[in-house]
Each structure stands twice: as C-alpha cells, then as structure tokens.
Amino acid sequence: MEGDEKEALELGKLVTFVPNKKLPIYNWLYFKEGFSRDFVFMMLEKFNIKQGNLVLDPFCGCGTTLLACKEKGIDSIGFDVLPIAVFASRVKTRDYDIEKLKLHAKQLLKAKFKRLPIPKELLKFFSIYTLEDAIFFKNEIMKIEDLSTREFFLLALINASIKCSYIYKDGGSLKVRKKEIAPLRDIFRRQIYRMFKDLKSFEKMPCEIIVDYGDARRLNIEDSCIDAIITSPPYLNKIEYTKVYAIEQELFLKEEMKKGISSIRSFIGQRVKPEIKLLEDAEKAINNEMKEKIEKLPQAIAYANDIYLAIKEMYRVAKENAKISIVIGDGVFVEEEVVINASNLLNSIASYIGYEIKKTLVVNKRIFTTPERKKKGIIKEYILIWEKL
Numbered sequence: 001m002e003g004d005e006k007e008a009l010e011l012g013k014l015v016t017f018v019p020n021k022k023l024p025i026y027n028w029l030y031f032k033e034g035f036s037r038d039f040v041f042m043m044l045e046k047f048n049i050k051q052g053n054l055v056l057d058p059f060c061g062c063g064t065t066l067l068a069c070k071e072k073g074i075d076s077i078g079f080d081v082l083p084i085a086v087f088a089s090r091v092k093t094r095d096y097d098i099e100k101l102k103l104h105a106k107q108l109l110k111a112k113f114k115r116l117p118i119p120k121e122l123l124k125f126f127s128i129y130t131l132e133d134a135i136f137f138k139n140e141i142m143k144i145e146d147l148s149t150r151e152f153f154l155l156a157l158i159n160a161s162i163k164c165s166y167i168y169k170d171g172g173s174l175k176v177r178k179k180e181i182a183p184l185r186d187i188f189r190r191q192i193y194r195m196f197k198d199l200k201s202f203e204k205m206p207c208e209i210i211v212d213y214g215d216a217r218r219l220n221i222e223d224s225c226i227d228a229i230i231t232s233p234p235y236l237n238k239i240e241y242t243k244v245y246a247i248e249q250e251l252f253l254k255e256e257m258k259k260g261i262s263s264i265r266s267f268i269g270q271r272v273k274p275e276i277k278l279l280e281d282a283e284k285a286i287n288n289e290m291k292e293k294i295e296k297l298p299q300a301i302a303y304a305n306d307i308y309l310a311i312k313e314m315y316r317v318a319k320e321n322a323k324i325s326i327v328i329g330d331g332v333f334v335e336e337e338v339v340i341n342a343s344n345l346l347n348s349i350a351s352y353i354g355y356e357i358k359k360t361l362v363v364n365k366r367i368f369t370t371p372e373r374k375k376k377g378i379i380k381e382y383i384l385i386w387e388k389l
C-alpha cells in the first residue's frame with residue numbers, strides 16, 4: 001500500500017478556498033471549508049478526465065468541483081446535506097438569461113423601502129439598518145415568480161448581507177466584531193452588478209450538472225457510473241456547519257431548509273452516543289494502534305463509522321479504474337491531547353474496501369498546542385489519491 005506520506009507543501013494553498021476569492025462565480029459565497037478551482041483542474045488533468053466522463057463530488061459544499069467541471073465541459077454530480085451549500089451550488093452552476101436578470105435588478109433596486117418586522121435576536125450580528133434592509137429586500141425577492149431569477153438575487157443578498165454584518169467566522173464558531181458598515185443597498189447593488197459581469201466573463205462549455213440533497217453514505221445513483229471523484233469530507237471534530245451558517249440559513253433560507261435533510265444526524269460524524277461502537281467492518285479495516293485511540297472517543301467512533309460508509313458508497317458508484325481524490329485533515333481533540341491521523345484512518349479503510357492507495361500527499365502542516373500553548377504534535381492536511389481496482 002502506497003500509504004507513505006510525501007510532502008507537497010507547495011499545494012497547500014490549493015486545498016483552501018483562498019484562490020477562489022478572486023474568481024468569477026466561484027466567489028459568490030465565501031465558503032471557508034472549501035478547496036479551490038485550481039485544485040480541481042489539477043486533479044482533472046492528472047486523472048485525464050475529458051468531456052464525456054462523469055465526475056462526482058458527494059460532499060460538494062459550495063460547488064467548486066461542479067463549477068470547475070462546467071468550465072471544462074465535463075458532466076458532474078454533487079450532493080450535500082447543508083441547505084446553504086446545495087442552494088449556492090445550484091445558483092452558481094445554473095445558466096441565466098442576463099437581460100431578464102437586468103430588468104429584475106432595476107425593479108428591485110428602485111423599490112421603495114418599507115419597514116417590516118425584524119428578528120430582534122439577530123441585532124447582535126447586524127446594525128438595525130442592515131437588518132431592516134435585508135428583511136425588506138428578501139421580501140421583495142420572494143415576490144419574483146421565476147425560480148432561477150429569485151434564487152440568483154437571494155444569493156446576491158446573502159453575500160451582501162454577510163459583508164455588511166458584524167459576523168466573524170472563527171473556525172467552528174461565530175464571533176461578533178463591530179465595525180463601520182456601508183449601507184446594504186449599496187453593497188447589494190454592487191454585488192448584483194459584479195455577478196452580471198461574472199456571468200459574462202465565465203467561460204463555460206456545454207455539459208450536464210446535477211446538484212441535489214443527498215447523504216454521501218447512501219447516494220441516489222446507480223452502481224459503477226462515475227469516472228472520477230474529487231471531494232473533501234468533513235474533518236473529524238472540526239467544523240459544525242449548521243452553526244457556522246446558522247444566520248444565513250435562518251434569515252434567508254427557511255424555505256430551502258424545508259426541502260433539505262439537514263438534521264444534525266445527517267452530517268458525517270454527528271451520530272454520537274455514549275455507548276457507540278465501531279462497525280464490524282470499520283473495526284477490521286483499522287489497525288490496533290488507531291483502534292485504541294478511536295475507541296476512547298465516541299465522536300471519533302461515529303466519524304470512523306460514517307467515513308467507512310461514505311468510502312464504501314463511493315466504491316459502489318465508481319467505475320472500475322475510477323480515480324478518487326480526497327482532501328482531508330487530521331482530527332484534533334485538544335482536551336484529550338489526541339490527534340487522529342486522517343491519512344492512516346481513511347487509507348486503511350479504503351484499502352480494506354478494495355481501492356489501491358496511489359498517493360498520500362501532505363499539503364499543510366501546523367503545530368498543535370494545548371490551551372497553555374504547550375506543543376503537543378503536528379496536525380496535517382492531505383490529498384489522498386486512490387484507484388478502484
């Protein structure tokens with residue numbers, strides 16, 4: 001098994017969202033947990049994926065894999081359980097009639113302000129003027145009958161409102177940082193016109209894209225139909241997606257949330273019970289040293305079980321010789337001073353299930369310290385490359 005780690009720190013930035021911040025359409029939603037377009041391009045090239053192939057991202061987040069495939073004219077399918085992720089992926093990968101959008105933009109931006117009731121509990125995160133404007137514009141947008149037009153403006157409003165908020169996303173939690181803020185109406189207008197410009201400059205090619213709600217442990221697709229999987233599952237003990245995007249979802253995506261399957265239990269690693277045990281097959285796949293560490297941490301057991309099911313499901317839907325690329329990071333338990341090596345965990349499961357482990361690249365490294373700042377070890381982020389045998 002080629003599980004030996006090789007350092008490729010020059011690729012570190014590519015597995016972050018940072019390079020996307022300047023790219024048209026990719027940046028319509030800031031998704032801190034995402035990877036970059038250029039990472040997807042690199043993998044498509046390495047795997048020799050061409051038009052006529054089908055790419056899957058079972059944890060599609062804000063849709064970067066799908067959008068990158070659209071630039072190359074490659075068909076793709078993406079699933080997620082988080083309403084804002086599915087919503088943003090859908091809006092970003094759609095084709096639009098720009099002239100029609102422009103007409104709606106004019107009407108929307110000249111609508112006369114009306115004060116509507118606001119959710120007062122959100123005043124911690126917004127000034128009263130921003131919140132009143134956000135509720136007003138949302139109300140105007142919801143009057144638009146055409147679904148794709150409505151969703152386009154709603155994503156623009158989400159983006160603009162977060163820019164005008166006091167919200168500061170720090171890892172898995174929301175913090176508040178008061179600052180001078182421009183009027184939402186101005187930022188919203190600028191956002192809409194920037195999105196028009198993006199639609200003009202984005203060089204897409206004809207292809208089919210499916211974006212839907214779906215649980216990576218049980219995908220609604222047939223056996224052996226996928227040529228490549230380019231994805232990044234949640235990291236162990238890292239991000240609580242529902243918490244990080246709670247404001248956007250609560251304020252703007254109530255309707256969307258009814259469609260979803262976004263109960264906490266739908267998320268990888270969240271079905272934690274004190275008496276939880278490793279699944280029989282997951283137990284067989286993992287070596288004794290890893291098992292000893294995991295079995296002390298119910299959260300790690302839940303994660304190992306879910307990741308096992310997701311990797312097995314990817315195997316089922318992949319064609320023979322399909323290539324898989326996974327971005328993943330180590331799991332850190334600060335209080336227990338334990339680091340779970342994600343490349344060991346995922347590679348052992350993959351090899352047990354029947355993949356050939358082709359490469360394990362360490363692309364980011366950082367020192368893990370206790371709250372008292374004592375150095376306790378190194379946390380790594382990886383690109384894992386597998387092939388279905």
Ligand SMILES: C[S@@+](CC[C@H](N)C(=O)[O-])C[C@H]1O[C@@H](n2cnc3c(N)ncnc32)[C@H](O)[C@@H]1O
Nearest residue numbers: 034035059061062080081082215216234267268
């Ligand atoms: C690391 S992020 C993926 C980011 C993505 N690569 C991007 O660039 O936007 C992991 C994603 O997995 C999703 N997720 C968590 N549990 C899931 C499940 N059971 N099925 C599908 N998606 C899930 C989360 O909502 C999150 O969007």
